[in-house]
Amino acid sequence: MKTVRAVQYGVGPIGAELVKYCLKKRGIEFVGAADIDPNKIGKDLGEAAGVEKIGVPITNDSKKLLTKTKPDIVLHSTGSYLEAVKSQLLEIMKSGADIVSTCEELSYPFLKSPAIAKALDRAARRNKVTLLGTGVNPGFVMDTLVLTSTGVCQEVKSIKVRRIQDASYRRLPFQKKIGAGLTPDEFRAKVAEGTIKHVGFPESIAMIASGLGWKLDKIEERIEPKLAEKSVASQYLKVEAGQVAGVDQTASGIVNGEDAIALNLQAYLGCPDPRESIIIDGRPPIDLTIKGGVHGDLATAAVVVNSIPRVLTSDPGLKTMKDLPVPSGWFAEVHNFLH
């Protein structure tokens, strides 16, 4: 059996996680890597990902790399926004490679970016390749797992999903990203400039609505600071009572003035009960909790790499998680999953 040949496109923190997990999968080998960061160009992909050298240098000439190596699959992790990554995706598809991307807006692009979605789908079909955007969120806990849970329902009146995370043990950049340690005014300024924001809620809501066949009137988003009730500290930061411990972001898919789908993400220092929660007001009702939550970085890499066989065996086109077979881990030689 021929090895599945992979290229890593984007070797930032998420790309590094993808590489580390993918190196453990049997039957897949990296044949190249691309990044534009001058500090990474020429470096070995394994070393850049924080593991052993694998003899694959990182290049900034992605076009040449793709033309030369003609990979089967490209793991793409360069950005959250479609407008910014669109030309990269088109370039990769032109080389004939399937793509799994962590671009949040790609996870369900049909609502916010129908023109780009159409162009990407057309390019995928023309090049006979499959394009998927996924990750843990968007991609799994607040959309795919929610839709799956409705599989046992005869009626669904409304859906409430909560992701409650304790940021105390995350890296400093994450703690800063959620505004920990800021004053409420500083937090609101960062929200206004767009630097405190989870990207992907409208995509998750639109995927759920599409799966259920619901027409939403609108989607609304709101970002609030989660204030510390008493002083809390992490390894890196101390937050006094009344200051910002983290973020509390909500998005609602609204029908007739009511929240039909409500997603809430809280990530803050000192969270006492981290969890994922899916509440379906339906027949039967569903009250699902994942105690402790799902580890974000590990899970994103898992969802992306675990999707590879489903993407390789899919019909061509721009797909979303709900179009592909049931997601699952796989722990044998990859060819066992390519029939």
Next chain:
Amino acid sequence: MKTVRAVQYGVGPIGAELVKYCLKKRGIEFVGAADIDPNKIGKDLGEAAGVEKIGVPITNDSKKLLTKTKPDIVLHSTGSYLEAVKSQLLEIMKSGADIVSTCEELSYPFLKSPAIAKALDRAARRNKVTLLGTGVNPGFVMDTLVLTSTGVCQEVKSIKVRRIQDASYRRLPFQKKIGAGLTPDEFRAKVAEGTIKHVGFPESIAMIASGLGWKLDKIEERIEPKLAEKSVASQYLKVEAGQVAGVDQTASGIVNGEDAIALNLQAYLGCPDPRESIIIDGRPPIDLTIKGGVHGDLATAAVVVNSIPRVLTSDPGLKTMKDLPVPSGWFAEVHNFLH
């Protein structure tokens, strides 16, 4: 758009639930029904299902019905065992209809009945139809939802699934089926004669193992009585302390002498904390609970009827839940889901 034409094959208690839910779906209509029960032949399908008359008589001549009506989809619910329903499935497929069946052994037949599975798959491909066995269990909570949950894992060491049900509010036949009110000796006699037994554990375990790419050494099943610690009562039955309150059934998929996959089903009177629980010892670990559990009868009908669009749009062949796209409810005209 043409209406999806359905036949109900088997109008027992489960069939009745399928009919009741299916009648609510837009774009699907029943064009016939078959059952061998003399008390049902000639009766109206809607009335037999406990709702309004729909002008569809139940016949015992399934062959003629299928030849005459040429349905798009048959909802099949006549039995748990493949050997008993095989010829029915072949007859239906010959008529060119796709099938969703509640036959427990059909949910993943490749391990226990590879020859029948092969014959059914061949017949499905020859007739260009799709055949799926599903339900809430097997079909969803102890297999499909488990596999889905592993989608966020980079490693899975072992999986423990528990379905803990309070039988107090179920129908009398169900309470009898789980042995409530028997002495421990009477219970063991019924286990020995095969009348107390959930069918589907080996299928659920085999589906999980196949999805993960695990090779199991063997699958073991064990059925124990759940004894009442104090006297408990339902609307129908009183159980004294020390008598049987219900069933405690376990199945293990074993690798190197260890339980790699352990499924446990408890259904008994007076259960204090009904729930579904999926514990994955993995990286990351997953500790998922559905509080209160998933209502069995409603959910089986939901899973079966919700599968119709995925079956109608699938490639031909014998499929299992893990082969089809992510399950979900759908609540608009069926043609919205048939692209």
